[in-house]
Amino acid sequence: xxxxxxxxxxxxxxxxxxxxxxxxxxxxxxxxxxxxxxxxxxxxxxxxxxxxxxxxxxxxxxxxxxxxxxxxxxxxxxxxxxxxxxxxxxxxxxxxxxxxxxxxxxxxxxxxxxxxxxxxxxxxxxxxxxxxxxxxxxxxxxxxxxxxxxxxxxxxxxxxxxxxxxxxxxxxxxxxxxxxxxxxxxxx
Amino acid sequence: xxxxxxxxxxxxxxxxxxxxxxxxxxxxxxxxxxxxxxxxxxxxxxxxxxxxxxxxxxxxxxxxxxxxxxxxxxxxxxxxxxxxxxxxxxxxxxxxxxxxxxxxxxxxxxxxxxxxxxxxxxxxxxxxxxxxxxxxxxxxxxxxxxxxxxxxxxxxxxxxxxxxxxxxxxxxxxxxxxxxxxxxxxxxxxxxxxxxxxxxxxxxxxxxxxxxxxxxxxxxxxxxxxxxxxxxxxxxxxxxxxxxxxxxxxxxxxxxxxxxxxxxxxxxxxxxxxxxxxxxxxxxxxxxxxxxxxxxxxxxxxxxxxxxxxxxxxxxxxxxxxxxxxxxxxxxxxxxxxxxxxxxxxxxxxxxxxxxxxxxx
Numbered sequence: 001x002x003x004x005x006x007x008x009x010x011x012x013x014x015x016x017x018x019x020x021x022x023x024x025x026x027x028x029x030x031x032x033x034x035x036x037x038x039x040x041x042x043x044x045x046x047x048x049x050x051x052x053x054x055x056x057x058x059x060x061x062x063x064x065x066x067x068x069x070x071x072x073x074x075x076x077x078x079x080x081x082x083x084x085x086x087x088x089x090x091x092x093x094x095x096x097x098x099x100x101x102x103x104x105x106x107x108x109x110x111x112x113x114x115x116x117x118x119x120x121x122x123x124x125x126x127x128x129x130x131x132x133x134x135x136x137x138x139x140x141x142x143x144x145x146x147x148x149x150x151x152x153x154x155x156x157x158x159x160x161x162x163x164x165x166x167x168x169x170x171x172x173x174x175x176x177x178x179x180x181x182x183x184x185x186x187x188x
Numbered sequence: 189x190x191x192x193x194x195x196x197x198x199x200x201x202x203x204x205x206x207x208x209x210x211x212x213x214x215x216x217x218x219x220x221x222x223x224x225x226x227x228x229x230x231x232x233x234x235x236x237x238x239x240x241x242x243x244x245x246x247x248x249x250x251x252x253x254x255x256x257x258x259x260x261x262x263x264x265x266x267x268x269x270x271x272x273x274x275x276x277x278x279x280x281x282x283x284x285x286x287x288x289x290x291x292x293x294x295x296x297x298x299x300x301x302x303x304x305x306x307x308x309x310x311x312x313x314x315x316x317x318x319x320x321x322x323x324x325x326x327x328x329x330x331x332x333x334x335x336x337x338x339x340x341x342x343x344x345x346x347x348x349x350x351x352x353x354x355x356x357x358x359x360x361x362x363x364x365x366x367x368x369x370x371x372x373x374x375x376x377x378x379x380x381x382x383x384x385x386x387x388x389x390x391x392x393x394x395x396x397x398x399x400x401x402x403x404x405x406x407x408x409x410x411x412x413x414x415x416x417x418x419x420x421x422x423x424x425x426x427x428x429x430x431x432x433x434x435x436x437x438x439x440x441x442x443x444x445x446x447x448x449x450x451x452x453x454x455x456x457x458x459x460x461x462x463x464x465x466x467x468x469x470x471x472x473x474x475x476x477x478x479x480x481x482x483x484x485x486x487x488x489x490x491x492x493x494x495x496x497x498x499x500x501x502x503x504x505x506x507x508x509x510x511x512x513x514x515x516x517x518x519x520x521x522x523x524x525x526x527x528x529x530x531x532x533x534x535x536x537x538x539x540x541x542x543x544x545x546x547x548x549x
Contacts (some may be wrong), residue, residue: 060454
């Protein structure tokens, strides 16, 4: 089976980083992976995205026009990617920065107040980790343990932020699991 | 060695180091800046030298000089930069020197854009610089294959004493995938000592001269014929290609190279789910082009579809290979726009539907 997703947001929100972490974790879990960044002529504060494919088979196209999942960290990303998700797929919405709901009714929606949670945990820059955790909780695409290991590695030179990033990841994970359980109960 | 997640550009750089390349000369340009960045950091660790040239014209003359000394040497650039290097590349081919050139293609013409393209196919395979010469051109479809082909490129360059180009698009340079380097790699060609190299001598052997100037037309013609014999040998011995789904019956044969071939392979998987039979033929060497192999694969198809990130360049070699035997269709995007699996699948379905109608008709 194949998990593919597009992660999109403003430059600086760390969307490329969490995409890379997913690819690394997928590889650590023994899967085939690819990570493709947008590298267009954009500047800080502009939009930024990456496509990650995690598969049991060799990855075919690293270019995904119709992903199973779109993780959108800001409103322009929701506008751009909402319509592209495959029917039956999932839109993970950072509700802290997106003040409208997902219009589509044929996809699962996971609402994540990523910035609010990160702020509450005392590390406003860890909103991306909350979103990544929520994705993992909702899809189990790769193991939480593999990503936790990567957080420790990634921030090895800044040990002060490891705990808050791990907390953000775990809180997101729990939220993603909860939202999924609710969706299953109501038969969505 | 364990698999490592690497960006295409970094894998290309590491592959060059693993192949024993000690010298890099180049000039920055998107989307391949991570190659010189990697070499700048990595070469000093292995006793090599990285030089950022003042321009691509200079870089191509630096690799010319360095190759004359017999060291393994490498440069990389992207489309406009490769255009600037053409004079040097022609001299290198004329002087029969081994160099490896990586072109991570971006959209043109002119400065164009920085996004992926395959619009330098003609330049890579049909000359680029002046004179009657050929590059051996290798086109990877994954980061792993880019790493493998770059290592082979050094062996092929040495064996034929000819420049070898690895032609990838921006996607190959920028995406990350797992890569594995074998600890003990056997060269893909038998390699003789470089007795021709201009390394300096104290009269104990005849002087070696590196030169592309032959003012006597009879001598130059003999030189041209010698080069031709070399290119003929490449055509005979170096063709590489791959196919996907050709073990089953198929109506449409898709021909694509590089990442576009991968996009097409996903389209074929999706089509199989819908009961549409199509197969993929992928040239890995663009020169020498796999004419006979393509002709054989197309025999079993009703229609052929060429997919490229250009307005249609490789399609000319496909036409030459098929000699009018099959109808040939084209799907292309330009300007840095990408082709999706969905677009390929739709085109295949449209071709199959109209082909079936004609046959019924």
